Amino acid sequence: MKDWFGSSWHEFFLPERLRAVDDHIFSDPNGLSLIKESEAVIEKIITRVLENGPVKGTQVYKKNGRTFKLRLKVSQKRLxxxxxDTHLSPSAIKKRIVITIARQHSYKPNGKLMKEGLVYYMKNGKSHVRSIQKSPFFHGITEKLLQLDSALDGHAPTMVTGGTSATLETDSPSKNQQSEQARYEQAIRSLSHHGFDLPQALANRLDTLLDELSSLIPSLHLLSIEDRHQIKRMVNEDIPFLLEAYQDLDEDSQSAQMSRLYEALTKMEITLQHLQEHDHQAKHDRFEYLLKLNEKRYSNREDPPQ
Incomplete structure (x- = not known):
């Protein structure tokens, strides 16, 4: 049970489905088995789709295992x-996980990528429902769903991570994550070249924006899936398309639109500053989680003799 000082005070007033799931529900090997098994099934579906080509129309994929069951429905707009867990699962707390994400081709910039993320479970004879949207245990499974989405659209998956175990055991990015970071760093360097052709005020604003981006890249793997998606879109689409469209204008039009471009770059910078705050909070939350895990593992040890 969470204590008053160990979690955000406002969570005590939220409906159950909006409260974040307690870490201990998934922090033991049996608790993680359902997530790991699901990741493996989605990985096989991705491989099948890549081998057989994109699939059109609504599809339903099922896996009926001995200790768990899975059902994945793919529609035009959602996954x-x-x-x-089945009754044969060794997990002490039987869980049912429900995740719904928007297909990327139908995702609205101001909308939520994860439409639903809940876990249902029984504990002490009572049923509970909690939100998993911000849980680090589900970064891997959510990213695999996004990879599947890309594969279904005929694209090779581009977001590959070290999976659940990498997310939980280390703050260091995996080799694949390091490669992704290198691609972002190269894209940011390319964007900086646009500054040579901009008025000084815009060039300075662009430099500040890119500095904010660069400071976030090393911690990219610690951010939420929606925050990473926003950064990816900003680097690959929003900034370059906006700058190229501005530079295609004639000189008079550029002068007339300069203030609007300045404002657009400023808004993106403010958004990144908010993401920086999320990054700091994620690091703080992880530290708190590791402290609690440490206390749980070593609470029964006898104090050393004085």
């Missing part, structure tokens, strides 16, 4: 996953 809907449901997986749950």
């Amino acid at each position: 809907s996953l449901m997986c749950f």
Whole structure:
């Protein structure tokens, strides 16, 4: 049970489905088995789709294992996953996980990429429902769903991570994550070249924006899936398309639109500053989690003799 000082005070007033799931539900090997098994099934579906080509129309994929069951429905607009422990699962707390994400081709910039992220479970004879949207345990499974989405659209998956275990055991990025960081760093360097052709005020604003981006890249793997998606879109689409469109204008039009471009770059910078705050909070939350895990593992040890 969470204590008052160990979590955000406002969570005590939220409906159950909006409260973040307690770490201990998934922090033991049996608790993680459902997530790991689901990741493996989605990985096989990705491989099948890449081998057989894109699939059109609504599809339903099922896995009926001995200790867990999974159902994944793919529609034009969404991917809907449901997986749950069977009565044969060794997990002490039987769970049912429901995740729904928007297909990337239908994702609206101001919308939420994860439409639903809940876990249902029984504990002490009572049923509970909690949100998993911000849980680090689900970064891997959510990214695999996004990879599947790309594969279904005929694109090779571009977001590859070290999976659940990498997310939980280390703050250091995996080799694949390091490669992704290198691609972002190269893209940011390319964007900086646009500054040579801009008025000084815009060039300075662009430099500040790119500095904010560069400071976030090393911690990219610690951010939420929606924050990473926003950064990816900003680097690959929003900034370059906006700058190229501005530079295609004639000189008079550039002068007339300069203030609007300045404002647009400023808004993106403010957005990144908010993401920096999320990054700091994620690091703080991880530290708190590791402290609690440490206390749980070593709480029964006898104090050393004085």
